[in-house]
Amino acid sequence: MSQVKDLPRLAEQPVTVSGWIASVRVHARVAFVVLRDGTGVVQGVVVKSAVSEDTWALVTSLTQESCVAVGGVVREDARAPGGYELTVSDVELIGASDEYPIQPKEHGVEFLLDHRHLWLRSSMQRAGLKVRAEVEQAIHDFLYGRDFVRIDTPILTGAIGESAGTLFETDYFGERAFLAQTGQLYVESACPAFRKVYCFGPTFRAEKSKTRRHLTEFWMVEPEVAFADSNDNMTLQEAFVCYMVERALERCGPELEVLGRDLSRLESVVAPFPRISYCEAVERLNAEGRKFEWGRDLGAVEETLISDWFDRPVFVYNYPKEAKAFYMKENPADPRTVLCNDLLAPDGYGEIIGGSQREDDLDRLLARIREEGLPEEAYEWYLDLRKFGTFPHSGFGLGLERTVGWITGRPHIRELVPFPRLINRLKP
RNA sequence: UCCCGCGUAGCUCAGCUGGUAGAGCAGACGGCUGUUAACCGUCGGGUCGCAGGUUCGAGUCCUGCCGCGGGAGCCA
Numbered sequence: 001m002s003q004v005k006d007l008p009r010l011a012e013q014p015v016t017v018s019g020w021i022a023s024v025r026v027h028a029r030v031a032f033v034v035l036r037d038g039t040g041v042v043q044g045v046v047v048k049s050a051v052s053e054d055t056w057a058l059v060t061s062l063t064q065e066s067c068v069a070v071g072g073v074v075r076e077d078a079r080a081p082g083g084y085e086l087t088v089s090d091v092e093l094i095g096a097s098d099e100y101p102i103q104p105k106e107h108g109v110e111f112l113l114d115h116r117h118l119w120l121r122s123s124m125q126r127a128g129l130k131v132r133a134e135v136e137q138a139i140h141d142f143l144y145g146r147d148f149v150r151i152d153t154p155i156l157t158g159a160i161g162e163s164a165g166t167l168f169e170t171d172y173f174g175e176r177a178f179l180a181q182t183g184q185l186y187v188e189s190a191c192p193a194f195r196k197v198y199c200f201g202p203t204f205r206a207e208k209s210k211t212r213r214h215l216t217e218f219w220m221v222e223p224e225v226a227f228a229d230s231n232d233n234m235t236l237q238e239a240f241v242c243y244m245v246e247r248a249l250e251r252c253g254p255e256l257e258v259l260g261r262d263l264s265r266l267e268s269v270v271a272p273f274p275r276i277s278y279c280e281a282v283e284r285l286n287a288e289g290r291k292f293e294w295g296r297d298l299g300a301v302e303e304t305l306i307s308d309w310f311d312r313p314v315f316v317y318n319y320p321k322e323a324k325a326f327y328m329k330e331n332p333a334d335p336r337t338v339l340c341n342d343l344l345a346p347d348g349y350g351e352i353i354g355g356s357q358r359e360d361d362l363d364r365l366l367a368r369i370r371e372e373g374l375p376e377e378a379y380e381w382y383l384d385l386r387k388f389g390t391f392p393h394s395g396f397g398l399g400l401e402r403t404v405g406w407i408t409g410r411p412h413i414r415e416l417v418p419f420p421r422l423i424n425r426l427k428p
Numbered sequence: 429u430c431c432c433g434c435g436u437a438g439c440u441c442a443g444c445u446g447g448u449a450g451a452g453c454a455g456a457c458g459g460c461u462g463u464u465a466a467c468c469g470u471c472g473g474g475u476c477g478c479a480g481g482u483u484c485g486a487g488u489c490c491u492g493c494c495g496c497g498g499g500a501g502c503c504a
Binding site for chain 2: 023025026027028029030031032034043045047048049063064077079080081098099100101102103104105106107108109110111166181182203205207208209210211212213214215218219220297299300301342350351352353354397398399400401402403413424
């Protein structure tokens with residue numbers, strides 16, 4: 001059996017290709033059968049006088065998404081999409097398909113998500129998920145190439161990551177358990193064992209968000225590096241993001257074309273990225289007439305304004321303490337702030353990375369936990385890391401779907417995960 | 429949780445200031461040597477989201493509920 005992607009090398013040769021019917025156009029004496037096999041799409045030409053009566057009858061009755069094996073000869077022909085087509089001699093029906101719900105036309109979001117298991121076959125969806133897979137591979141390759149050790153962190157947890165209000169709770173043999181919303185505390189633990197580590201997996205947030213940038217289950221990669229300060233952290237993020245974009249440009253050209261992505265917007269994504277402190281950002285926002293009070297966290301509107309100042313992703317660093325999580329290290333130069341950064345993607349895609357240097361001083365960390373009213377006993381093991389050889393370290397979390405959403409230029413990140421989990425959507 | 433918008437055929441939608449429903453696609457049948465979401469013709473297909481209300485009369489106006497979409501907050 002041959003694959004569609006190999007057909008240009010098999011010109012004038014007889015082949016058999018198996019796949020699914022994208023469309024059939026039947027005329028009086030000739031029919032066109034468009035076949036998708038997962039490696040590509042090819043048009044088969046069936047001439048009535050050249051095939052058996054049974055074959056013609058089968059071809060003219062084929063429906064969208066029927067699975068078939070098609071035998072024929074590969075021909076170069078300018079009229080064929082892709083330049084090559086199949087002159088069909090015989091067709092075998094493998095699996096019939098009656099009244100396939102998704103038509104080659106506009107559909108509503110709800111309908112498409114209800115049929116996500118079938119929607120995956122559509123060209124835009126295949127392109128988006130292919131880019132996702134490439135970016136995932138790029139993540140592993142980049143970190144492997146820099147001697148990071150992958151640490152798989154638990155999904156069922158007793159400890160708490162950030163804020164307790166947004167956790168999915170479940171029963172664990174009579175005990176309360178939570179689905180992990182970050183693997184950070186665990187990679188911090190593995191840091192003294194391997195120096196550079198990362199985790200990459202699904203995370204869960206019970207936030208009732210209804211925006212194009214939110215999922216309740218999303219994938220996050222979280223590198224953590226010993227002896228790295230906040231600046232080192234940003235430099236790593238910059239190289240990391242550049243590498244992902246490079247890989248997408250290098251290996252997903254056809255997919256980005258299907259998606260209609262403006263490649264010049266991606267080609268400008270090269271280091272160094274601009275770095276602007278929270279204080280500078282607030283100053284500039286106010287100078288531009290947007291009233292914004294120092295101390296508040298930046299909202300979606302402010303993030304978009306800031307990212308529009310630049311042609312590539314931008315770091316906003318050292319936010320006020322109150323706006324950020326308890327584990328971030330106090331800024332010695334300005335104790336109102338912490339050593340942290342967000343990375344804002346261009347074109348309104350918002351925050352794709354949140355990172356920080358971690359608080360490595362036991363007393364300060366404990367004080368912060370108490371200030372936030374967090375359950376101290378849940379963090380006992382985490383505090384141990386500051387008792388037994390504490391060390392400066394930094395890390396960050398990059399949201400995969402947001403990053404791929406930005407790279408592909410899709411309007412909503414729900415399309416960049418095979419089976420999105422959203423508020424009100426658990427199926428299919 | 430809050431704000432805005434939308435629920436009409438399997439799908440995407442039209443239906444003006446109230447007079448009990450229409451198109452395209454999909455499906456079935458017929459026609460057409462090369463189409464690119466082919467085209468042309470014929471046919472079948474509807475508790476107008478649900479429940480009340482106003483009215484002689486409601487898809488259309490009002491109220492409530494449900495569902496969906498977009499945004500805010502929160503975050504990646």
